[in-house]
Amino acid sequence: MKKPNNVRIPLIRFFGIALSIILSLFLLVTWLTFSRLVNFETVLKNFSEQALPTIVLSGELYNEASQLLQFTDLLANANSDAAKRLAEQELNTYIRKIKSLSSKKLDDSFLDKQLEIINLELLEFSDLIWQRADINKKLAAKRQNMYTLFTHAFDLIQQSPRKPSYSDSEESWISQLSRLMLITDQAINAKRMQEVRGLFARVKQQVMSIQITDTKHANTIEQQNIIRTIKHTIFASDGLEHLVISHLKLTGRVKGRENFMRHLIEDFSRLLEITTNETKTNIFKQVALSVEDTENQINTIGGIILMAIILMFIILFFIQNRILKRLQNVNLMVQNKIKGQEGRNVITGNDEITDLADAFNKFADTIEIQKEKLELMSLTDGLTKIANRRALDIRLQHDIELSVRQKFSVAVLLIDIDFFKLYNDNYGHSAGDECLKSIAQIISNALQRESDFVARYGGEEFVCVLPNTDLPGALERVQHIFESIQSQNLAHEYSSIDKRVTISMGVAISTPQQVLMPEAILKQADVALYMAKHAGKNTYKVYSSNM
């Protein structure tokens, strides 16, 4: 029965909600997991596409930079042309390597710029070294030249074996030349600029003094020329003095530049290392954060999954309860109904299942009504399979009417089984039913004529209608019935008159002189039966007006 206060929750909505919840949970978990995965993928991607290559690149650059230092050293110390060329070659190779590495972009404009600058500086440094080499060469050549000139100058005075010693002028020439050579040598080897200048000033003085002596001693043209050449060699614009000074400056400059290069490359390496360390630290921090994040998310997701599972169980439990159990109940109810058992199960709730139950009940009720209607409409007694009361009424009516037309008598026998209640109570209802069926069959068999009719009148009552039968004829039939039942010997322990099933009978006749309507004749038969029961049962009585 529907409880009127129950809110109606259609199954569709119920299932809808349940499925929505399940689906949402599923989507939530999926989305969480997916988003975590995507996040992690991003971190990994970033790591592998940017940070890792940067770190690797930095490492390579760092390596190359330290190689650069070595080669700068090599270049600065290369003393021969060949060594210089070799060093330069190595340097150029390395610069190319570094350039190719740095073109992969450290994503740091300063460091990239630094590489460019280092490259430029190295080229300029290399230039300087060539310049120094150049000056060195020229200086060496000039010195050689100078010594050749001096040798030649000394040779101008040849000591002949015949002369015991040099003349005054010759001696003056030799000593002055020697002094000149000495001072020139000092000047060439001096390391301090002003000292060099001072020495070369003395050289100039010495030359001038020789030139004065030249005129004094009327030296030869060759002697004068050689002095002039020597002077030119030393003091020309590309002369010895200039070369010595330039050499000093350039040497200092190269040393300074080499130190500078070294520091530049060291600085670069250091900055590289710092940037790399920072990137490393950042990456590690990022990864650690991500790992922590992921761990948290895993815990969250785990929790949510657990919750989802619990929720699913709850939903299943609900489904079990609200649907399956109730369906079971409905099934049980239907089964019971089919078995014919009464008793209505209460189906709780307010939805399609209750609708189903209600519908079924309605159908069952309808069937009951139909059955009753059917039964009502049928003419056969369901149990004994002989005619039922309805059939009797029709037949009796018909036979009475026929008896009026055809002017014959109709005999009606009202039979009642003795002590049937006791039989039922003690032997059971099924046995009772069997007894009824047997009696019905016996009575039916006892009537011989086609037109004779037997019907079940009530629970344990039967009525026979014998048309065209007068009293003697009827009594003959009655006797036959009694004998048949007797001979059947249906056991009845609980009958107080006989250990067999017996009957009592009431007879009534409708004659053409005294036609009795069906109700009247049945009434008479009933009275007669009553008398028979009172006469001690297992007998019959015919109706008479003084009963």
Added chain:
Amino acid sequence: MPKLSTLLFLMGTFLAATNCLADDQQVQIIFAANMQNIANSDQGNYSRLSSLLNQQRQIQENNSIFVFGGGSLGPSPMAGFDRGSHIVDILNSLEPDLMTVRKREFSYYEDELSLRSDEAAFPLVASNIIDPLTSGNIEGLYNNVIINKNGHKVGFLSILEEELVQEYLLNRVKVFESQTIVEGQAKKLRRQGADFVVMVFSKKHAFYKELLDSGLINIAIRARSDRDNANLNTLTHPNIFSITDDDRALLLNITWSASKPDDPTVTSQEVLLNEYPEDPLVSMQINEYNHRLDRLLNQTIGQLNVPIDTSRELVRTQENAFANFVTDTLREYYQADVAFINGGSIRGNKKYIANTILTRRDIATELPYRNRVTRASATGEQIRQALEHGVSEVELIRGRFLHVSGLSYSFSSTQPSGNRVTNIKINGMPIDLNKRYLVATDDYLANGGDGFDSLSNKLDSTSSNTALPLISDIVILNIQKLGKIAPLIESRVVRLD
């Protein structure tokens, strides 16, 4: 032949007379110094100095001695890269007779100075230092030098002050400034035949007057130094000469008169270098260096949204916005409780207007020393001691003045040294003298530079493999990260008098 020899004799005498007789003998000393930043036009200009030298050398017929007073090998942005090689290279073009070594020459420590002496085509002189490694002078340097000019031997001494070791954090070299030492060096020169002794010095000693009066030292030239700002260091004597400003040179004319050959007189003349034209060759050299420096340092790193001033006197006596930025950066680097830097590290001496675009060069000019970041652990008491030391000689405008981050303090210079600091607060709370704080600073201070002993409990071993960045590195990185900076003065240091 007698005729010839007589002629010769006459000629010789004549020559001698023309050389030695005439009137007096003169030797000129040209003195210039303190030109460390070739890009700074406020200082003297090597190019113009070169013109001066060319002129004087011609006038004096090469009887001039060019003494470069030093104080120039550092610090400067270029020197940050080449430790002063470029100055030596430029000086080579000017052909000094000698250079007297002053404090700043030690900006990059002893060995770099030795390397510079190798590159120099002139002697570097430092008379009162000992390197234990050589048991003598630093490799490449001379104790003294005698220059022969015009028949005279002029000897030169360069006396350094003891504070050098502490201020420049030198681990090896020892400086001796006593009268005995100075006298000894002067006597050595005399023994070597010097008839005129010149001493170049920075810090005054009363006994100098004695030495000058006795004639052991003929003249003394004071090369200006950091101590001059307070004007508490002047020593007056007729034979003490000095240049009054950085853009000048000193011309000292020494005259030996014929009548008094043993008592030379000295006249001095100070000239403005700006009055001389530029020497194209030297200018070219300087421009090349500047160009290379530009190449290295011209990258823009950010914008300065407020005006700041890093003048020397300001950074050494009061709170400074730029210094605040540096200390904040330092503190952030180590996530420390406090950070320190000394005013002497900030060398720009420059005023910046608002919205200046900052380049690496600016930072390299402000922070040219190659000091690295360091962290140390210090108790509140040690921090207090450090602060006291920082203001102990604030009236002398010393470089030890401390700039801070994460802390604030007040001081009064009227109180005695050692008792000037009050109201120290760390992160807003009064300082706990017993608590240990994490201090971020540079290796100069942590190693005891400028006399800071109390910050020496370093937390990273010096042999660790990872390279520690320079202060300038992290400042540059920070400005790059922030893009725009607007540091302010925020009452971190309150002067009460």
